[in-house]
Amino acid sequence: MSTPSRVITLTLDDREVGAHTDQTILEVARENGIVIPTLCHLEGLLPIGACRICLVEVVGSNKLLPACATKVTDGMRVITQSERLTRYRRRVVEFLFASGNHICAVCVSNHHCELQDMAVYTGMSHLTEPYRYPKLRVDASHERFVQDDNRCILCQRCVRVCAEIEGAHTWDVMGRGIEARVITDLNQPWGESDTCTSCSKCVQVCPTGALSIKGMAAAEMKKRKHFLAQYWTLKEEES
Amino acid sequence: MMLEALRKIAEEHRAAHPPTAKTLKVCVAAGCVSCQSDQVKKALEAAAKKGGADSPIIVKGVGCLGLCAQGPLVISEPGATLYRQVKPEDAAELAAATKHEPVKRLVAPANQVFYSRQQRIVTENFDRIDPEKIEDYIAADGYLALLTTLTTRSPAQTIDELIKSGLRGRGGGGYPTGLKWSTVAKASGSEKYIICNADEGDPGAFMDRSVLESDPHRILEGMALAGYAVGAQRGYIYVRAEYPIAVKRLKLAISQAEKMKLLGPSIGGSSFQFTIEVRLGAGAFVCGEETALIASIEGKRGTPRPRPPFPAESGLWGKPTLINNVETFANIATILRNGGDWYAGFGTEKSRGTKVFALAGRINNTGLIEVPMGITLREIIYDIGGGIPGGRRFKAVQTGGPSGGCIPEQFLDMPVEYESLAKVGSIMGSGGMIVMDETSCMVDVAKFFMEFCKSESCGKCVPCRVGTAQMYDLLCKISEGRATLDDLALLEDLCDTVKHTSLCGLGQTAPNPVLSTLRFFRHEYLAHIEEQRCPAGVCKMCIPQEIHR
Ligand SMILES: Cc1cc2nc3c(=O)[nH]c(=O)nc-3n(C[C@H](O)[C@H](O)[C@H](O)COP(=O)(O)O)c2cc1C
Numbered sequence: 063m064s065t066p067s068r069v070i071t072l073t074l075d076d077r078e079v080g081a082h083t084d085q086t087i088l089e090v091a092r093e094n095g096i097v098i099p100t101l102c103h104l105e106g107l108l109p110i111g112a113c114r115i116c117l118v119e120v121v122g123s124n125k126l127l128p129a130c131a132t133k134v135t136d137g138m139r140v141i142t143q144s145e146r147l148t149r150y151r152r153r154v155v156e157f158l159f160a161s162g163n164h165i166c167a168v169c170v171s172n173h174h175c176e177l178q179d180m181a182v183y184t185g186m187s188h189l190t191e192p193y194r195y196p197k198l199r200v201d202a203s204h205e206r207f208v209q210d211d212n213r214c215i216l217c218q219r220c221v222r223v224c225a226e227i228e229g230a231h232t233w234d235v236m237g238r239g240i241e242a243r244v245i246t247d248l249n250q251p252w253g254e255s256d257t258c259t260s261c262s263k264c265v266q267v268c269p270t271g272a273l274s275i276k277g278m279a280a281a282e283m284k285k286r287k288h289f290l291a292q293y294w295t296l297k298e299e300e301s
Numbered sequence: 302m303m304l305e306a307l308r309k310i311a312e313e314h315r316a317a318h319p320p321t322a323k324t325l326k327v328c329v330a331a332g333c334v335s336c337q338s339d340q341v342k343k344a345l346e347a348a349a350k351k352g353g354a355d356s357p358i359i360v361k362g363v364g365c366l367g368l369c370a371q372g373p374l375v376i377s378e379p380g381a382t383l384y385r386q387v388k389p390e391d392a393a394e395l396a397a398a399t400k401h402e403p404v405k406r407l408v409a410p411a412n413q414v415f416y417s418r419q420q421r422i423v424t425e426n427f428d429r430i431d432p433e434k435i436e437d438y439i440a441a442d443g444y445l446a447l448l449t450t451l452t453t454r455s456p457a458q459t460i461d462e463l464i465k466s467g468l469r470g471r472g473g474g475g476y477p478t479g480l481k482w483s484t485v486a487k488a489s490g491s492e493k494y495i496i497c498n499a500d501e502g503d504p505g506a507f508m509d510r511s512v513l514e515s516d517p518h519r520i521l522e523g524m525a526l527a528g529y530a531v532g533a534q535r536g537y538i539y540v541r542a543e544y545p546i547a548v549k550r551l552k553l554a555i556s557q558a559e560k561m562k563l564l565g566p567s568i569g570g571s572s573f574q575f576t577i578e579v580r581l582g583a584g585a586f587v588c589g590e591e592t593a594l595i596a597s598i599e600g601k602r603g604t605p606r607p608r609p610p611f612p613a614e615s616g617l618w619g620k621p622t623l624i625n626n627v628e629t630f631a632n633i634a635t636i637l638r639n640g641g642d643w644y645a646g647f648g649t650e651k652s653r654g655t656k657v658f659a660l661a662g663r664i665n666n667t668g669l670i671e672v673p674m675g676i677t678l679r680e681i682i683y684d685i686g687g688g689i690p691g692g693r694r695f696k697a698v699q700t701g702g703p704s705g706g707c708i709p710e711q712f713l714d715m716p717v718e719y720e721s722l723a724k725v726g727s728i729m730g731s732g733g734m735i736v737m738d739e740t741s742c743m744v745d746v747a748k749f750f751m752e753f754c755k756s757e758s759c760g761k762c763v764p765c766r767v768g769t770a771q772m773y774d775l776l777c778k779i780s781e782g783r784a785t786l787d788d789l790a791l792l793e794d795l796c797d798t799v800k801h802t803s804l805c806g807l808g809q810t811a812p813n814p815v816l817s818t819l820r821f822f823r824h825e826y827l828a829h830i831e832e833q834r835c836p837a838g839v840c841k842m843c844i845p846q847e848i849h850r
Pocket residue numbers: 469470471472473474475476498499500501502503586587588589590591592624625626627629731805806807
């Protein structure tokens with residue numbers, strides 16, 4: 063049912079660029095060296111447009127659109143940076159810090175954290191809204207990994223990598239709104255999961271210290287996402 | 302079934318039930334059933350039987366009669382006398398009264414204006430037909446539009462008629478229905494779907510519920526016509542499981558229509574086939590959002606996804622999908638029977654036709670009404686609604702539920718249209734209309750709706766997940782007299798962010814109740830903040846020994 067891709071032109075911040083109709087705004091921007099911040103998105107996983115960091119303005123549209131999940135169209139005029147977008151992106155980062163318990167100094171992912179990177183990128187040096195200090199759970203029942211909800215930003219990368227790449231679908235989301243959490247199987251302890259293959263893909267794609275390998279000290283957890291690129295190259299070679 | 306057979310059933314049924322026959326019609330929609338109208342119906346049937354064969358009385362169940370707060374309601378024909386709060390013990394008296402004077406103590410007062418100012422299209426059959434009898438619907442010209450359209454109009458002509466009618470979606474957004482249909486019709490691929498959105502989740506709203514319970518065949522006919530127009534063979538009705546009567550009647554209606562071959566293969570002897578399936582929702586408000594609803598039908602977690610692509614292009618199972626609201630579908634058969642121009646004769650330039658509202662709150666006549674677009678809020682509240690009880694002063698009317706706003710007194714003479722309501726910071730919405738008087742606190746109202754949005758947020762996107770919780774906490778702080786002007790500024794800032802960055806309509810509109818009350822009732826917020834005082838006397842202040850500012 064998908065129509066064949068066509069070559070089109072569009073403008074990104076006053077630059078005219080060429081693209082294929084099956085590409086997203088984010089893909090085209092990256093090809094052309096234009097930086098659009100992202101958080102929930104990870105190349106190689108299906109985009110879900112959840113974090114809203116990558117929102118851009120599209121001339122003629124009354125809504126801001128997620129660059130990671132919006133396909134380009136012919137003649138589209140995209141604005142990737144503006145005072146307004148900066149303000150909103152910063153607020154989204156504030157929301158994430160306010161809704162979790164991010165104590166960077168003691169976190170395994172300190173200095174290697176995409177949430178921290180976003181705080182730096184948006185210039186968020188302090189919160190202008192109250193912290194929520196939720197009481198959250200740590201699950202250390204798995205023999206090799208730890209899940210710490212205090213650091214989870216609900217990007218659902220773990221959910222997607224496990225379902226889309228590993229094919230195990232161990233992770234999913236439970237609950238609604240501010241109560242939503244990622245869970246393993248039907249909310250069993252991770253260590254008792256029947257489906258987890260202990261492949262560590264979720265840990266590697268997790269942008270923060272929410273998923274980590276046991277036994278790491280503060281700032282020791284570096285994530286290795288290269289397997290995603292390798293996976294897709296392999297797939298391409300196969301076909 | 303062929304057209305001639307349909308006409309024959311209609312004529313026979315009408316002949317057996319002439320308007321002059323003594324008839325007692327009992328409302329069997331949820332409002333009245335909840336106060337035992339089924340018992341009343343049984344008692345009336347027994348009383349009618351006792352009356353003997355020489356003066357027969359027909360007792361029948363009918364749909365919602367509108368004045369829901371005064372149920373159980375019974376109409377006595379001929380004469381259309383409306384009785385209210387009828388008890389089973391009253392049955393003998395009512396049956397006897399069909400021969401002479403009405404029973405005065407049970408006659409509903411003031412029902413004249415309540416009914417005469419309304420314009421019935423969607424609800425035209427409510428007081429006429431038994432929702433569980435397909436013959437009743439057929440006798441009221443039901444399925445006539447379907448069978449004549451199949452033989453006399455092409456799909457394109459069908460859509461043209463709809464475009465002419467000017468009908469706009471009644472699910473809240475007001476998107477032109479004809480345009481939506483033609484987009485799906487043009488979408489490539491032969492596998493397409495029709496979905497009827499019957500998830501109705503706004504607090505206090507029961508318009509769609511009443512339609513489904515009172516006239517279920519009307520929805521089936523509308524959906525089948527949509528299927529013909531856009532080239533779809535399958536339809537789904539997504540209805541909340543909390544509506545058991547609606548679900549039961551829909552399923553019954555589907556099996557009746559299938560038996561009469563008004564649904565299924567080769568309808569009306571044509572090559573058009575259409576089947577309908579009922580799917581139950583578990584009562585999450587967000588599942589009314591179209592992409593979340595589609596995910597839910599597919600068996601996934603009901604959360605929205607970014608649009609584009611819109612369902613018209615890629616919907617259920619990735620196929621082009623037409624999704625419309627219950628009330629939208631309820632208009633279709635009547636429009637195609639009477640023509641688009643006829644329908645466009647009601648309402649205003651940009652808002653054609655009628656709209657069903659559920660009137661609630663501080664108003665004398667609570668219930669279900671259908672009015673022509675363009676009617677003023679004053680006419681609805683003071684004429685049809687009978688004004689505010691207890692001689693209290695009107696303060697605001699809330700439309701659009703958690704996505705809408707509060708409209709103050711100075712706009713009471715404004716016509717009810719999509720654009721005019723939007724101009725004053727509210728929306729038409731799906732039809733909830735809550736009247737508030739001087740004893741309502743606007744901060745409290747905003748807090749109520751924010752609490753709703755916060756607990757109904759699906760949690761997928763950051764601004765809605767965290768923002769609604771933060772805004773709710775700030776509103777609590779304000780209502781308890783603990784807030785500062787900085788908190789108010791933060792609240793306004795969060796409103797702006799959540800409105801413009803959320804993924805779906807829930808988050809995008811969640812700030813509306815706050816924004817609209819701030820626009821017209823800012824002084825009430827300031828009274829809470831600066832004087833620790835609730836002008837309406839609703840909010841309990843929490844004043845600590847020492848206030849740090
Ligand atoms: C949070 C949310 C809840 C919604 N709930 C409903 C609903 O209960 N019923 C409905 O018809 N539309 C609802 N909608 C609107 C639908 O997404 C969709 O626009 C509508 O069903 C289209 O039908 P229409 O064109 O006939 O109005 C909701 C939208 C949002 C964002």
